[in-house]
Structures are given as structure tokens and as C-alpha cells.
Amino acid sequence: MTIFLASLFLPKTVYFKLPNTPPASERRSQRPASKKTPKRPPLELRTSLFPDPAITPPKTPEEDEGYHGDGFFVNEDGLRVQNVSDDEEFRSPAPADKQSPKWGGRANQPKSRANSPPPASLLEHARTLEKAKELGRQGILQPRVTRSDSHDRVFANANWRIVNADQGNGGLRNAAEAAARNGNGDEYSWVGTLGMPTDALEGTQQKEDINDRLVTEFNMYPVFCSDKDFDGHYLHFCKQILWPVFHYQIPDNPKSKAYEDHSWQFYVNLNQAFADKIVKNWKRGDTIWVHDYHLLLVPGMIRKKLPDAKIGLFLHVAFPSSEVFRCLAVRKQLLEGMLGANLIGFQIHEYTRHFLQTCSRLLSVEATPDGVQLEDRFVNVMNLAIGIDPVSLNAHRQEEEVKKWIGIMRERYKDKKIIVARDKLDHVRGVRQKLLSYELFLNKNPQWRDKVVLIQVALSTGEKTDLDAAVGDIVTRVNSNWANLAYLPLVYLKQDIPYSQYLALLTIADALMITSQREGMNLTSHEFIVCQDGTYSDTKHGSLILSEFTGTSSLFGNKELTVNPWSYRQCSEAIKKALEMPEDEKAERWEALREVVSQHTGDHWFSKFLAALDQNYEEQHRHDQTSVPRLNLNALGQRYSQTQNRVFFLDLEGTLIPYGPMNEIIPMNPQRTLDVLNDLTDDPRNTVYVMSGRRPEELDRLFRLVPNLGLIAENGCFIKNNRTSTWTEVADHDRVTSWKESVKGILQYYLERTPGSEIEDRNCSLTFHYKNADDYANAERQASDWTGHINESCEEQRVHATQLDDCVVVESIDWTKETAASQVYRDMRAASQGPEQSSVDFLMVVGDGREDEKVYKWANNLKTQDGIKEVVTVSLGNRNTEATTTLTQGVSGVLVTLQKLAGLS
Numbered sequence: 021m022t023i024f025l026a027s028l029f030l031p032k033t034v035y036f037k038l039p040n041t042p043p044a045s046e047r048r049s050q051r052p053a054s055k056k057t058p059k060r061p062p063l064e065l066r067t068s069l070f071p072d073p074a075i076t077p078p079k080t081p082e083e084d085e086g087y088h089g090d091g092f093f094v095n096e097d098g099l100r101v102q103n104v105s106d107d108e109e110f111r112s113p114a115p116a117d118k119q120s121p122k123w124g125g126r127a128n129q130p131k132s133r134a135n136s137p138p139p140a141s142l143l144e145h146a147r148t149l150e151k152a153k154e155l156g157r158q159g160i161l162q163p164r165v166t167r168s169d170s171h172d173r174v175f176a177n178a179n180w181r182i183v184n185a186d187q188g189n190g191g192l193r194n195a196a197e198a199a200a201r202n203g204n205g206d207e208y209s210w211v212g213t214l215g216m217p218t219d220a221l222e223g224t225q226q227k228e229d230i231n232d233r234l235v236t237e238f239n240m241y242p243v244f245c246s247d248k249d250f251d252g253h254y255l256h257f258c259k260q261i262l263w264p265v266f267h268y269q270i271p272d273n274p275k276s277k278a279y280e281d282h283s284w285q286f287y288v289n290l291n292q293a294f295a296d297k298i299v300k301n302w303k304r305g306d307t308i309w310v311h312d313y314h315l316l317l318v319p320g321m322i323r324k325k326l327p328d329a330k331i332g333l334f335l336h337v338a339f340p341s342s343e344v345f346r347c348l349a350v351r352k353q354l355l356e357g358m359l360g361a362n363l364i365g366f367q368i369h370e371y372t373r374h375f376l377q378t379c380s381r382l383l384s385v386e387a388t389p390d391g392v393q394l395e396d397r398f399v400n401v402m403n404l405a406i407g408i409d410p411v412s413l414n415a416h417r418q419e420e421e422v423k424k425w426i427g428i429m430r431e432r433y434k435d436k437k438i439i440v441a442r443d444k445l446d447h448v449r450g451v452r453q454k455l456l457s458y459e460l461f462l463n464k465n466p467q468w469r470d471k472v473v474l475i476q477v478a479l480s481t482g483e484k485t486d487l488d489a490a491v492g493d494i495v496t497r498v499n500s501n502w503a504n505l506a507y508l509p510l511v512y513l514k515q516d517i518p519y520s521q522y523l524a525l526l527t528i529a530d531a532l533m534i535t536s537q538r539e540g541m542n543l544t545s546h547e548f549i550v551c552q553d554g555t556y557s558d559t560k561h562g563s564l565i566l567s568e569f570t571g572t573s574s575l576f577g578n579k580e581l582t583v584n585p586w587s588y589r590q591c592s593e594a595i596k597k598a599l600e601m602p603e604d605e606k607a608e609r610w611e612a613l614r615e616v617v618s619q620h621t622g623d624h625w626f627s628k629f630l631a632a633l634d635q636n637y638e639e640q641h642r643h644d645q646t647s648v649p650r651l652n653l654n655a656l657g658q659r660y661s662q663t664q665n666r667v668f669f670l671d672l673e674g675t676l677i678p679y680g681p682m683n684e685i686i687p688m689n690p691q692r693t694l695d696v697l698n699d700l701t702d703d704p705r706n707t708v709y710v711m712s713g714r715r716p717e718e719l720d721r722l723f724r725l726v727p728n729l730g731l732i733a734e735n736g737c738f739i740k741n742n743r744t745s746t747w748t749e750v751a752d753h754d755r756v757t758s759w760k761e762s763v764k765g766i767l768q769y770y771l772e773r774t775p776g777s778e779i780e781d782r783n784c785s786l787t788f789h790y791k792n793a794d795d796y797a798n799a800e801r802q803a804s805d806w807t808g809h810i811n812e813s814c815e816e817q818r819v820h821a822t823q824l825d826d827c828v829v830v831e832s833i834d835w836t837k838e839t840a841a842s843q844v845y846r847d848m849r850a851a852s853q854g855p856e857q858s859s860v861d862f863l864m865v866v867g868d869g870r871e872d873e874k875v876y877k878w879a880n881n882l883k884t885q886d887g888i889k890e891v892v893t894v895s896l897g898n899r900n901t902e903a904t905t906t907l908t909q910g911v912s913g914v915l916v917t918l919q920k921l922a923g924l925s
């Protein structure tokens with residue numbers, strides 16, 4: 021069995037050795053200043069970890085020019101990665117939160133042929149474009165850039181090798197590797213893109229060869245798509261729309277809005293390419309595990325082609341509140357794509373809760389704490405925080421290079437307290453807030469000036485934002501205010517640093533400061549905790565200043581210094597507290613945090629998700645329609661004939677008669693149904709109850725000609741015994757009256773704003789009908805909103821709202837068809853204690869709706885619990901069911917079945 025791990029970037033990519041390319045070191049000195057050469061930053065920014073010229077640290081490699089001509093490639097994390105076309109592969113770990121680098125800009129990889137998606141103004145002129153297409157001038161919509169033949173030939177003929185990729189989710193890779201090392205999980209295969217433009221390889225033998233080598237040697241299935249699709253998907257839809265929205269930042273500038281419509285199509289295309297690749301290679305029994313916000317449509321796309329596939333989805337980033345998510349134009353498509361999975365995992369409970377609320381509000385589906393009930397399937401959810409791999413981290417901490425850097429840094433900053441940070445420079449990560457807080461701290465605490473240094477590593481996001489300039493200004497201001505010849509309070513590196521330096525920084529730091537405005541998890545803080553054990557440095561148990569808006573914060577239980585990044589005052593006080601904290605308090609906090617980090621490892625996360633997926637899949641399929649046998653009428657007849665004390669619980673609408681609108685009385689006289697029920701109840705060995713959501717008086721009227729029939733009305737709130745003519749209200753009248761009063765207030769509010777709608781007030785439920793609303797679409801949307809509203813606000817009153825076709829029903833959760841059936845059965849049992857009576861030996865439940873599922877479950881349990889000889893549960897619906905048999909011929913099939921039983925002795 022294979023586990024397909026689908027993630028946007030494969031852990032491997034291709035490095036081209038271009039002909040006549042001198043080694044990077046030579047190229048660097050020969051390179052003329054070009055437009056691409058970044059301008060020299062102002063002096064304040066031109067800091068490094070080593071302002072002291074006496075120390076000559078190893079050079080930090082340039083991003084584009086990693087090849088050193090020595091068989092090693094230096095990737096973006098500064099990892100020296102062996103040329104794996106040589107036999108042995110050197111696997112270097114990535115920092116768990118790698119931050120995403122640019123796509124498609126490397127000198128040793130082909131150039132992208134994608135153009136930016138067109139501005140909205142162009143799209144508006146669709147007709148012109150169509151005409152242009154007809155005329156063969158498609159270039160207007162998506163101007164086709166013809167790269168020179170030589171560009172293509174250079175790559176088509178260049179030697180290449182497969183190397184570790186520098187893009188992608190480091191936390192996921194480390195977790196997968198740890199799980200494999202520890203023997204947890206079956207063999208897995210990655211599915212992903214190469215993270216580089218591939219149009220230039222189109223139609224070449226090289227593309228085939230690259231594909232074959234990745235599959236056969238590395239178990240990796242590359243997904244090829246056009247550069248245009250990748251650009252539109254990643255740089256536009258993911259980065260401009262999804263990333264900000266999932267982190268609570270709604271893009272509201274016209275440029276982003278213009279992207280939304282058309283970059284969506286690129287998102288769809290890339291997701292489809294992933295789905296197709298997986299479907300093509302999937303075999304029965306395989307598991308598919310899709311990762312993160314880049315691929316949210318993949319589960320749904322696969323489900324369409326492989327209805328039985330076992331699919332998991334894990335969202336690594338945050339999931340926002342439904343109020344934020346609903347701003348997405350394509351919100352329904354995204355949710356439906358996600359719901360193609362059997363199990364959806366989120367980092368923490370808050371994101372899971374948001375997702376459930378969003379589904380309930382936007383899709384009008386029933387959401388329970390366990391997951392989402394769709395019409396024909398259940399989708400489980402779980403929260404499960406990812407972690408790091410302390411084993412491999414510790415192995416790397418022992419490397420000489422790391423120790424060397426620890427020595428250098430300790431020496432350089434020997435009389436200073438060090439606060440460290442490494443973040444992507446985008447709004448979400450809150451670097452600006454952090455620097456402002458640090459400035460405030462220095463302003464308010466003169467005693468600390470000259471004694472503390474903040475080292476902020478800032479990774480480029482590949483986009484030019486106003487943030488760059490804003491952060492640059494703060495750096496300049498802080499340093500010009502408080503620096504002197506021998507002291508620089510703020511070391512700001514606008515580049516990434518090698519992994520060894522990263523580990524050294526985490527080791528010698530007195531504090532790590534994370535001020536993300538939102539973040540799915542944040543594994544840097546986990547790595548910091550491991551590095552602070554004092555093994556390689558005399559500094560240890562450093563303080564962690566951590567934004568309360570990270571997933572990690574909800575895991576760490578306040579043992580860190582929790583901050584709200586928008587409160588500069590609180591952050592500056594946290595800095596002071598971190599620097600002045602007594603050793604014993606530091607040690608106590610660190611111990612607690614280390615415990616959490618070592619319990620929540622990546623390996624644990626990986627195996628636990630897959631185990632849950634197996635279990636949920638198995639449970640979901642146990643009730644799968646296709647695996648539930650059809651009712652065998654002959655066999656049933658034989659079993660029935662051998663019993664003497666039988667009880668039937670039969671659902672009414674959709675089972676004994678066709679459905680009718682809830683707010684209209686049942687129009688016809690269902691003679692055939694009445695005849696069948698009369699025949700069945702004529703046999704004194706049979707006790708028959710009909711269950712319905714209708715009012716008692718309505719059922720009385722309908723069944724007045726079936727004298728021995730028991731009735732359950734209003735979905736379990738009223739029971740009429742089969743031998744008497746009086747109804748019992750089983751629901752607690754006072755409680756029902758009380759919740760109805762408060763819910764009526766809410767419904768009244770919506771009624772006034774929804775012309776044409778009406779409220780139906782039953783004894784134990786309230787139904788809001790909007791079938792005849794003047795603006796039906798709006799009413800339906802509003803209804804799904806306030807369904808969620810009622811479910812949240814009335815939870816304590818034990819009330820539940822369910823949106824059905826054209827209406828929303830609000831009712832108590834404590835009185836159901838199941839509780840009523842169970843009471844009837846208990847009463848029968850109590851009565852059967854007498855010498856004349858025998859206990860029930862045949863129990864049959866027939867239904868078609870979701871609310872009947874609980875009755876099947878209850879009845880099935882009685883078989884073992886009470887030893888009832890024959891328990892028969894029959895479902896008519898298409899859904900996954902708890903019933904042990906199905907019947908596909910609807911109402912008429914039920915009537916035929918019951919008629920046949922009634923005719924037997």
C-alpha cells in the first residue's frame with residue numbers, strides 16, 4: 021500500500037549545469053551590475069552578524085548561485101546538499117518553518133514563460149478578446165512570450181542532476197522523514213511540482229528522463245503544469261488571496277480584487293493537475309494525504325473520480341473565522357473541495373471550530389464536533405498540532421560548523437543579551453510590530469541600552485511591499501538613536517542565513533521573539549526550546565516571547581511569554597521580563613515547554629493523522645450504502661414467522677407515504693398505507709408505531725381509521741400508546757416554552773427582514789419557512805447564517821437548528837424519535853414482566869431520513885444488549901447508514917414488504 025503525500029513542492033528539484041558556466045565564485049566577480057543586482061542597502065541595513073573585520077566568517081551563499089563546482093549545491097537555507105546524481109544522497113534537514121522563497125527565478129533553472137494575469141480592464145473586454153482569438157491574435161489576453169530558441173536549447177542540452185529542493189514545507193518533510201526512520205507508516209510517495217518553470221522542457225526527452233528518475237529512484241511523482249498556471253496559482257491566487265485571508269487579512273486593494281476572478285482558474289488548473297496525477301497512479305488500498313492551502317480542491321476532484329478512495333487533508337495554516345472566510349468569492353468551491361476528504365486535520369481546535377462553523381453557515385450542512393454530515397457521506401475533522409524532529413535536530417547541533425558559529429557568536433556578543441528572530445517579511449509575520457516594540461523597550465528602559473541586541477533575520481517574500489520601506493525606516497531610527505561606534509542595537513539581515521548559523525543563533529540567544537499576527541503553528545519556537553538545553557552554550561533556558569495568534573501558543577499553555585503583537589506596550593514589557601527573568605523561573609518554564617515539544621513531535625503527528633484516517637475511513641465505510649446488503653424479503657419472512665412478540669417503528673414521510681411540504685397538511689388519503697397498517701396491526705402479535713415530525717392532531721386525523729396504531733409525533737416529543745387514545749407529552753414543557761421564547765425573538769428579527777417568509781409554531785419546535793420569500797436566494801443565504809447563529813447561542817438550552825429544503829427547523833436535542841422509541845420499548849418490557857406476557861423477539865425499524873439513523877443504532881444495540889432474537893433495520897436513503905439492510909424501491913417497496921409480512925402467520 022502506498023501513501024501519496026501531495027504537497028505543492030516536491031522535496032527534490034532539478035539543477036542544470038549550464039555549458040560554459042563558470043563556478044559561482046568566478047561568476048560573482050565577473051558579473052556586471054545589472055538591473056537585477058539589488059541596490060546596496062543603506063548603511064544601517066548593511067549590517068551582518070560580523071561587523072568585526074577581524075573575524076572572517078564563511079560566506080553566506082547567494083540565492084541564485086548555489087553551485088560551488090565541488091559536487092555540492094548550497095540551497096536557500098544555506099544547506100550544502102550533495103550532488104545526488106552521485107550515488108549517495110546527503111539529506112539535510114530544513115528549518116521546520118522554512119518560509120517560502122521565490123519561484124522560478126534561479127539562474128540554473130529555466131525562466132518562466134508566464135506573464136502576469138491580465139489586468140481587470142482587459143478581462144472586461146472579453147468580447148474584444150474573443151474576436152482577437154478568432155483572428156489568431158491571442159497575444160492580447162496572454163501575450164505569448166517566445167523565449168529565444170537558444171534559451172530552450174541551453175536547457176534541453178544541459179546536464180542536470182536532482183538535488184534537494186529549497187522550497188516547500190520543512191515541517192512536513194522532517195515529520196515524514198522521522199516517521200520513516202522510526203518505521204511508522206507504510207511506504208510513501210511524494211506528489212508535487214519541481215518548483216521551477218518547466219515550459220522550456222516541454223516535449224524534450226529530458227522531461228521524460230527527469231520524471232522517470234524521480235519516480236524510480238526517489239518515489240516522487242512530479243506534477244507538470246504550464247508556467248502560466250503555476251504563476252497564476254501560486255504567486256497570484258495563493259499569495260494574493262488565500263494566504264492573507266487565511267491569516268485574517270482581507271485584500272481590499274483593487275489590484276488584488278482584480279486577480280481574484282481570473283487567477284482562480286489557474287488555481288483550479290493546478291489542483292486538477294495534482295488530482296489527475298494521483299488518480300492515474302492510485303491503486304485500491306492506497307492512501308492519499310493532501311497538504312495545505314495550495315491544494316484545497318484536490319480532495320473533491322479525486323473523490324469525483326475515485327468515490328472509494330481514502331483521502332486525508334491537512335491544513336498547515338490557520339483557518340479563519342467564518343466572517344472572514346465568507347469574504348472569499350469562491351468560498352463554496354473551496355469548502356466543497358476540502359469536503360472531498362474523509363478526514364480534515366487542523367493544527368488546533370480553534371481552526372477546526374472555525375471550519376465547522378463555516379461549513380454549517382455557508383453550506384447549510386450539519387456540523388457536529390466530529391465533523392460534517394453531507395447528504396451521502398460523513399467527513400471527520402480533527403485537530404492535531406504538527407511538531408519538529410528533535411532527533412535529527414540534535415544530530416545537526418553536533419556538527420562542527422554549528423559549534424564553530426556558536427563560538428564566534430558568543431565571542432562577538434559576549435557582554436550582550438541577545439534576542440533573535442527569523443521571519444518572512446510579510447505583513448502576517450508582524451516584523452514591523454516587533455521592531456516598534458523593541459524601539460519602545462529601548463526608549464523606556466535606558467538601563468538596557470548598550471546591553472541588548474536584537475538580531476532580526478528577514479526573508480524576502482519575492483514581492484515588493486510597502487513593508488520593506490517601513491521596516492527599513494524603523495531599523496534606521498533605532499540604530500541612529502542608540503548605536504555608537506561599538507554597539508549596534510538592531511542587527512537586521514535582509515537575507516536568509518545558513519542552517520548552521522540558524523542553529524547557532526537559537527543556541528546562544530537569551531530570547532526568541534515571534535510576533536506573528538496569525539500563524540498556523542510556528543515551529544521555530546519548538547526548535548528554540550530544543551537548542552536551549554545548555555549542551556553547547558552557557559546560555560540556556562532562554563525566554564520565548566510568542567504571539568498569542570500562533571497555533572504554537574495554544575499548545576504551550578502560557579509557559580511562554582504570551583504577547584498580543586498589536587500591543588507594543590505589552591511586547592516591550594515582555595522583552596524586559598524575558599531579559600530580567602530569574603534563572604529558576606526560566607528553568608521552570610523551559611522544562612514545561614520542552615515537555616510539550618518532546619510530546620508533540622513531527623513523527624507523532626504523522627503517524628497519528630494516518631491512524632485516525634484509517635479509523636475514520638473504516639467507520640465511514642462500515643455504514644456505506646454499497647456495503648450494506650439489500651433486504652432479503654424471503655429470509656425476512658421466515659424469521660418473522662418464527663417470532664411471537666413483534667414491534668415495528670416505521671417512519672412516516674418518505675417511508676410510508678411520499679414527502680409533502682412541512683407547512684401544508686398531508687393532502688391525500690393514503691389508502692394503501694392505511695390498509696397495510698391495518699393488516700399488520702390486525703395480528704395481535706404485532707405492535708406498530710409510526711414516527712413523524714408532524715403534530716399529534718395531524719397524525720390523529722391521518723390515522724383515525726387505523727385503531728391499533730401507536731404514534732410518535734413531533735419527532736419524539738409526543739407519544740400515543742397503541743392501545744389508548746391519549747397523547748403523552750414526553751418533552752419537558754417548561755423547558756421547551758423557555759427556549760422557544762428566546763429563539764422566537766431571533767426568528768422574528770429575520771422574519772421582518774425576509775418578506776414572504778413565515779414562522780410555523782409547533783408544540784415543541786419552530787420552523788422558519790422561506791420557500792415563498794420575495795428574494796429566495798438571499799433568504800436561503802441568510803437562513804444558513806442564522807442557523808449557525810442559533811446553534812451557537814442556544815447551545816446551553818440544548819436546542820439545534822437544521823436547515824432543510826426551503827426551511828429551518830429548530831428543536832430540542834433531548835427528545836428525538838430514538839428517545840421516544842426507547843421509551844415505548846421500555847414500557848413494553850416493563851409490562852411484559854407479568855406471567856402472561858412474553859418479551860419482544862422481533863424489532864423492525866424502517867426509515868429514510870437522517871433522524872432515523874439514531875433509531876437504527878439504538879435498535880441494533882438491543883440485539884446484543886437485550887438479546888432480541890430478530891432485529892431488522894432498513895434504510896431507504898442513499899446515505900451512509902447505521903441500518904443493517906437497505907431497500908431501494910422507496911415507499912412502494914416498504915408497503916410491499918409490510919404487506920407480505922402481514923400476510924404471514
Ligand SMILES: O=P(O)(O)OC[C@H]1O[C@H](O[C@H]2O[C@H](CO)[C@@H](O)[C@H](O)[C@H]2O)[C@H](O)[C@@H](O)[C@@H]1O
Pocket residue numbers: 116117118119120188189190191192258336337406539540541542543
Ligand atoms: O509560503 P508557502 O510556500 O505558500 O507555504 C506556506 C508556509 O508553509 C509552511 O508553514 C506552514 O506549515 C508549518 C508546519 O505545519 C506551520 O508551522 C506554519 O505555521 C504554516 O504557515 C512553511 O514552513 C512556511 O515556510 C511557508 O511559508
